[in-house]
Amino acid sequence: MTDESRPGVGPVSLATVAAQAGVSIATVSRIVNGETRRASAETVERVRQAIKAVGYHPNQLGRALRNRESRLVAMLAANLDNPVMATIAASTEAALRQAGYVMILCDTHDRPDLQDDYLNAMRSQVVQGYVMVASQPSPGLRDFVERGAPMVFVSRRSPFGECSFVGPDNIAAGSAAADYLLDRSIEEPAVVYPSRESSTTRERVKGFCDRVIARGIPADRIRRADGPGISHLEIGYAAAQHFSAPHAWPRGAMCISDQVAYGVHRLARESGVQIPHDCEIVGIDGSPLNAWLAPWLTSVEIPHPEFGPSIVELLVSLWGGEPPREHLMPHRLAAALER
Amino acid sequence: MTDESRPGVGPVSLATVAAQAGVSIATVSRIVNGETRRASAETVERVRQAIKAVGYHPNQLGRALRNRESRLVAMLAANLDNPVMATIAASTEAALRQAGYVMILCDTHDRPDLQDDYLNAMRSQVVQGYVMVASQPSPGLRDFVERGAPMVFVSRRSPFGECSFVGPDNIAAGSAAADYLLDRSIEEPAVVYPSRESSTTRERVKGFCDRVIARGIPADRIRRADGPGISHLEIGYAAAQHFSAPHAWPRGAMCISDQVAYGVHRLARESGVQIPHDCEIVGIDGSPLNAWLAPWLTSVEIPHPEFGPSIVELLVSLWGGEPPREHLMPHRLAAALER
Missing domain, CATH: 3.40.50.2300 (Response regulator)
Structure with a gap:
């Protein structure tokens, strides 16, 4: 085994195969590229054996560069x-x-x-x-x-x-979350989201608020809670501080992701707020982990x-x-x- | 903008740069490769402008193939x-x-x-x-x-x-889990693991059992529960069925991963077994999610x-x-x- 055949160091070359098979590099090149008409069946077989013996792999990158x-x-x-x-x-x-x-x-x-x-x-x-x-x-x-x-x-x-x-259709997903809470007669629903704006956040919040308002609840009765950073877990935990005292928690909240919901739930747990009994939480994503670790969470499931x-x-x-x-x-x- | 300069379709070639700058391909190649001595400052600048104008990026793969x-x-x-x-x-x-x-x-x-x-x-x-x-x-x-x-x-x-x-030192991690349970006076500890063997599983189970035995508990008082498949969540859930009735649950169990522990916990929840009150669970991994969703879990934390x-x-x-x-x-x- 020569040093050349060590994968990761450098590819085995056509020359190595040619030397092993006792034929020209051009012959090997033709056979590797599927042009076998000009070679005898015996030569083709010898080259195939040599390719196997030295561990040659046609270099896809080389081909990529040639073929764009x-x-x-x-x-x-x-x-x-x-x-x-x-x-x-x-x-x-x-x-x-x-x-x-x-x-x-x-x-x-x-x-x-x-x-x-x-x-x-x-x-x-x-x-x-x-x-x-x-x-x-x-x-x-x-x-x-x-x-x-x-x-x-x-x-x-x-x-x-x-x-x-x-x-996902984020607007529709936000609307679905609103319908879930309103169907349970929650009249001052909260919405929890990252302070840092993204199109996903914007659309989910918009879908939620538009639907709540369309169903007859004034915009100023929607409780908005946001949190800083990029970890949705931390964002949910920080945003839920807006609910401050246990009696001030909303009866229901839409979180723009399941991870935000996990963060809200942690503060609820630490504050003695029972989820979903005291506060119904609906997330968006439908993480497979919910069934295992967050059986308290309703979620608008996106088929990731x-x-x-x-x-x-x-x-x-x-x-x-x-x-x-x-x-x-x-x-x-x-x-x-x-x- | 020519079609050639569309990223993902094909790289802009040195020839495109050369045509734009009005110099030879060899000159462009030398300048791109840092050999600027033979060219005038004005030529170097013209090539740099041309590189910018046509969006040329030196092709790392081409270099990789040349330089191995x-x-x-x-x-x-x-x-x-x-x-x-x-x-x-x-x-x-x-x-x-x-x-x-x-x-x-x-x-x-x-x-x-x-x-x-x-x-x-x-x-x-x-x-x-x-x-x-x-x-x-x-x-x-x-x-x-x-x-x-x-x-x-x-x-x-x-x-x-x-x-x-x-x-991780899996043997030592298994031992640490055993010490945790034995220090809490749990005398018939269980160990929960995948049926399908891997070195990680084998070592963690061995570290656990060896330590339990070394601390004076007979091997046949270790309750072993395994589960099929590759999802550790499912494995934990299936393995915990070995504990069958709620009164037959062990007072403590080591799970060879946090995900296995989540699976065991789900069956406990469904069976009315309180974790950790009725059964102390110690996992291995120290998933960051534990603080958010599995505050009942003790874990031997590996610094992934x-x-x-x-x-x-x-x-x-x-x-x-x-x-x-x-x-x-x-x-x-x-x-x-x-x-």
Whole structure:
């Protein structure tokens, strides 16, 4: 075994295969590329044995550079610690693999500068498409969108004009949460959300408030509670401090994510407020963990495990030269397991 | 803007830059590669302007193929849905980025065949190093290990001889869990684990049982409960069925992961068993979610967010030609927040 055949150090070359088989490099190259007509069956077999013996793998990157084609797709996600993004990443990886692509996953930590660093690194890697999960506006992203890079935005729409999008109908999800609380005769519902604005937050809050008002409750009777930072757990915990004393807690609250709801619940627990008895909480996401650890939580469930196939469908249609499209994923209400 | 400059479709070539600047391709190539002595300051400036105007990015892959060097490191993880692996992935990504590398993340779904598919795909991508999180024995992996590929194993040691490893001291973690239960005078402790064996499971169970026996409790008074499948949540839920009736529940149980503990807790809740009052549960991992959603859980905390820097340190030392080493990460007991 020569040093050259050590994976990760450098690929075994055609020359190694040629030497092993006792044929010319050109012959090996032709056979590797499927042109076997000019070689005898015996030569083809000898080259195949040599390829196996020395551990040769055709270099996809080399081919990618020659053909201006690769099998790489990059996903840039805002925060892999967030289980929702981990679920989207897992489903996209599976759908891409089935379509013959390898997914590169990058964590931008919700930072525009890191997002641009990764976009530039991926462009240098001859990436074939981009999946932007909860992206931030950034100069580099604007540049990619303007150049027409094949991009699918997930969860948050492109901040720069019309692009392909897969995500929940956040307005409808917020409305569904409002209906759930109002149907339980809660007349001063609260809404809990991050201070830092995103399109997801904005739409879910808007869907909620519009529906509450449409059902005859004055806007000023909606209790709004927001919290700083980027961890939704911490945001929920901080925002619920607005409810200050236990008797001042609302009888029901919509949290714009399940993670925000977990944060609200922690403060409730520490304050002796019984959830859902004293305060009915409805989240959005429908995390699979709810059944295990948050049986008190009602949630508007978004089918994140089904995002992957939709994302790949839109990417393939962009590669085929079709215009951007949107897939709004349907939601359903998952009621609390325990009351 | 020409079609060539569209990211994801094909990189802008040196020729485009040369045409824009009105100089030869060779001149552009020299300047891009930092050889500016032979060109006038005015030419260098004109090329820099042209690079900016056409959106040229030096192609790292092209360089990688020429220099037998890339800036890519692949992580193959058994299950990204598992929050422990997501945390390890996030910390490794951050440490690699600081060291100037881009991490490719692949989800093997704990399947040896997918692990081999990804190893071969990554070799074709001229990957510089491999981080194997909870790997499975597979023919391809054996091949990579035997060829001396730069690999760091995480959480589970290499199934094929001595390799670099970052992970907890599972035996010591199991012992710590045993001490916690025995110190609370629990004399017939249970141990809950997956039926499907892995080195992590084996070591944690062994550390637990050896310590219980060493402290004078006969081996046959340890209650063993296992469950099928790969989801630790489901495994815990199924395994706890061995405790059948509420009065037959043990007074204390060690679960080989926090996720197993969540599963046990769900059955306890459904069966009216109060945790920790009726049954003290100690997990291993110390998930950050425990403080939010599982305040009843005591856990032997493994510092997963600190794995990344250790993994990168071992990779760099392998690249430097040093022999494989092991980093055992220290644990600490995180007591239940609520009793």
